[in-house]
Amino acid sequence: MECDRCGGDAVMHAAYSGAHLCERHFRESVEKRVRRRIRRDDLVPGDASPEDPETWVIGLSGGKDSVVLTQILHDTFAEDPRIELVGLTIHEGIEGYRDESVAACLELADDLGIRHELASYEEEFGIRMDDVVEDDPENMAACAYCGVFRRDLLSRYAAELEADLLLTGHNLDDEAQTALMNFLEGDLGQIAKHFDASLGPLSERNEQDEFVPRAKPLRDVPEKEVALYAHLADLPAHITECPHASEAYRGEIQQLLYDLEENHPGTRHSILSGYEELAAMVADQYGDDGDESRELRECAECGATTTREICRKCSLLESLEAV
Structure with a gap:
């Protein structure tokens, strides 16, 4: 295959767009989509200045998504004194798995010269996920416990760091899966909450002083393209599934979307586009109803x-504690 733009050897083919791209033009394409999302969501306020820079805290797990996001944000704002990037890593207490990803985070932060903070469930809550999975008093999937604790620490540390924005590495597949799950479950409250938290232009969200606004600049980029970008850029990403991962329902949705995308390229983009429009209406309705x-x-x-x-x-x- 030849690159559509320069005739060089293509490294990827995007079925949803028909594009064949070489390494250079592929990486430029991913970076362009991230920067376009930053503009569309009004993430850089018009009054930002070097005298009072914005603090952007990145949820840096060491996985491919957060590592790619951090690299692109650094490349975009390295010479921009209006934006200060801070990497925030959460150690859940999963022996072996998280230790390796923390090492990847430290390596990346050092390479880029950005500030890095580390928080742990053990220090903050007195628990380790390895023990939580063993005890399981609520009879829930490990991811259900972990998600609650991680969100709490991300939000709390972002507030303590006086962040203006909390950014996470959710990609297109993640967002399309969440959208479809919320819709199939008929969970209008979660759809409204999802919109308020991280969808649409920052200037148009229902901002509340209690929370640091969130953003997902990678949400237009498919998961496989994020992984390819990490590989081609030789980034220190820890690409290994968590040993406690057990979201069976999300797994079914993931496979369903894989099949739909294979047969109908562009399905993920369509789902997310329609979901954002629907979520805006639901959020507005919930607000009006009080x-x-x-x-x-x-x-x-x-x-x-x-x-x-x-x-x-x-x-x-x-x-x-009661176990």
């Missing part, structure tokens, strides 16, 4: 912002 279940209050245990009397994190920790 749904009491979404009213924010302080957790009686830790003071975190929540819609419950006791936040989900604290209720899970109480269950674990």
Whole structure:
């Protein structure tokens, strides 16, 4: 195959667009999509200045997605004094697996010369995911526990670091899967919450002072293209599945989307585009209705912002302590 732009050897073919690209033009294509998303979502405010730079905290796990996102953001803003990047890594307490990915994070942060922070479940909550999986008082998948604890630490540390934005490496496949799951489950509350948290232009979101706004600049890039970019750029990504990964339903949705994309290229893009439009309407409707279940209050245990009397994190920790 020849590259459509220069005639060189192509390294990839995107069925959804028909494009054949060589290494240089492929990498440029990924970078262009990330930067376009940054512009579309108004992530860089018009009043940003070197005197009062924006602090962007990146959820840096060491996996391909977060590593690629960090590299592209660094390349984009390395010479821009208005933006300061900070990598934030969460150690869940998974023997072997997370130790290797933390090493990848440290290597990347050192290579790029950006600030890096490390938090752990053990230091913050007194737990390790290896033990949580063994005890499992709620009879849930490991990912359900881990997701709650990780979100809490990302949000808390972002606030403590006085972040203006919290960025995560969710790619197109991740977002299309989440969109389809929320729709199939009829979960309008989650759709509204998803939109408020990280979809659409930052200037048009329902911003609330209690939360650091989130962004997902990789969400237009398919997972396989993120992996290829990491490989071609020789980035220190730790590409190994978590030993406790067990999201069976998401796995089914993932396979369904693989099959649909194979037979109907562009399906993921269409799902995400339609979902963003639908989510905006749902979020607007929920806001107009003043749904009491979404009213924010302080957790009686830790003071975190929540819609419950006791936040989900604290209720899970109480269950674990009772084992």
